[in-house]
Amino acid sequence: MNTFVIRSLRAGLTGALALVIGAGSSFAASWDMPTPYPDATFHTVNIKKFAEDVKAATNGDLTIKVHSAGSLFKHKQIKKAIRSGQVPIGEFFMGLLANENPVFAMDTLPFLASDYNEATKLWAATKPKIDALLEKQGLMVLFSVPWPPQGVYAKKLINTASDLKGIKFRAYNASTTRLAELASAVPTQIEVADLAQGFATGRIEAMITSPSTGVSGKAWDYLSHFHHTQAWIPKNVVVINKAALAKLSPATQKAVLAAAAKAEKRGWDMSKAETDSKIAVLKKNGVTIVTPSTALMGSLKKIGATMSAEWAKKAGDEGQMLLKAYK
Ligand code: PCA
Numbered sequence: 001m002n003t004f005v006i007r008s009l010r011a012g013l014t015g016a017l018a019l020v021i022g023a024g025s026s027f028a029a030s031w032d033m034p035t036p037y038p039d040a041t042f043h044t045v046n047i048k049k050f051a052e053d054v055k056a057a058t059n060g061d062l063t064i065k066v067h068s069a070g071s072l073f074k075h076k077q078i079k080k081a082i083r084s085g086q087v088p089i090g091e092f093f094m095g096l097l098a099n100e101n102p103v104f105a106m107d108t109l110p111f112l113a114s115d116y117n118e119a120t121k122l123w124a125a126t127k128p129k130i131d132a133l134l135e136k137q138g139l140m141v142l143f144s145v146p147w148p149p150q151g152v153y154a155k156k157l158i159n160t161a162s163d164l165k166g167i168k169f170r171a172y173n174a175s176t177t178r179l180a181e182l183a184s185a186v187p188t189q190i191e192v193a194d195l196a197q198g199f200a201t202g203r204i205e206a207m208i209t210s211p212s213t214g215v216s217g218k219a220w221d222y223l224s225h226f227h228h229t230q231a232w233i234p235k236n237v238v239v240i241n242k243a244a245l246a247k248l249s250p251a252t253q254k255a256v257l258a259a260a261a262k263a264e265k266r267g268w269d270m271s272k273a274e275t276d277s278k279i280a281v282l283k284k285n286g287v288t289i290v291t292p293s294t295a296l297m298g299s300l301k302k303i304g305a306t307m308s309a310e311w312a313k314k315a316g317d318e319g320q321m322l323l324k325a326y327k
Pocket of ligand 1: 093147148172191192208209210211212213234
């Protein structure tokens with residue numbers, strides 16, 4: 001058999017090894033896939049299953065190696081790395097692209113879409129625009145999976161948003177930074193992988209995130225209360241470089257797209273199941289689970305209304321069309 005092995009190192013990227021084995025007409029490729037969140041996070045579990053599915057469906061012609069927790073590229077670098085072709089595929093938090101276009105901020109606006117039904121509708125309403133924007137950059141969303149609804153973690157009972165005044169508040173994007181400012185808290189942006197250190201060193205004292213991230217960050221070591229405010233349902237996206245996809249055989253491309261569709265469905269189901277199961281873990285570890293007071297919800301909704309108005313101003317007519325498509 002006429003078998004040969006070509007190893008090519010991608011420029012400037014240590015450890016990203018594209019291994020191509022050609023045997024007659026069959027080719028095997030190995031892709032590196034950076035992701036921002038820890039291994040135990042359900043998003044990462046889902047992505048690893050996606051990689052297994054691709055490998056099985058292509059009989060090993062395409063292997064995807066997942067580099068979790070920002071180990072290959074820092075979260076903020078992942079999208080750029082995919083776009084420049086340093087890696088063919090990766091995952092990131094969609095709201096990080098808010099500075100590119102307001103559509104990317106919609107799923108982090110408080111109380112715009114705060115249950116899974118609304119989140120599904122918002123994804124359907126915004127996807128054409130998101131696809132078009134990424135297409136222009138040679139990118140494509142393979143699948144998107146939401147985080148469970150976001151709740152407030154603190155070292156005390158929070159009765160109203162003004163109880164957060166002066167508190168060092170962990171933010172993960174522009175919207176959470178703005179929310180903290182409007183609550184007169186002091187925002188600091190910190191990645192999930194650095195949460196424990198942030199709390200241990202006193203850089204942060206409270207946060208708004210999912211039960212999933214509270215558990216992966218062992219919230220009980222630093223925080224006493226989780227307020228189940230269900231404020232919004234933000235999403236991660238798995239994005240592929242279209243040129244890299246096009247280099248695969250038609251059968252392999254088909255397998256990738258089929259595994260992606262399966263991963264999106266599985267991911268949404270996992271997300272839905274996480275809310276209760278991870279709240280139970282928080283509770284078991286001594287975190288008080290709080291049904292938010294009317295005052296807390298009222299004050300957060302007021303902040304949400306301000307943020308929505310600011311968003312609408314920035315998003316203009318196109319924003320109104322997106323809202324209309326959603327509603
Ligand atoms: N976890 C991620 C994003 C939203 C969430 O639930 C984080 O806290 O950064």
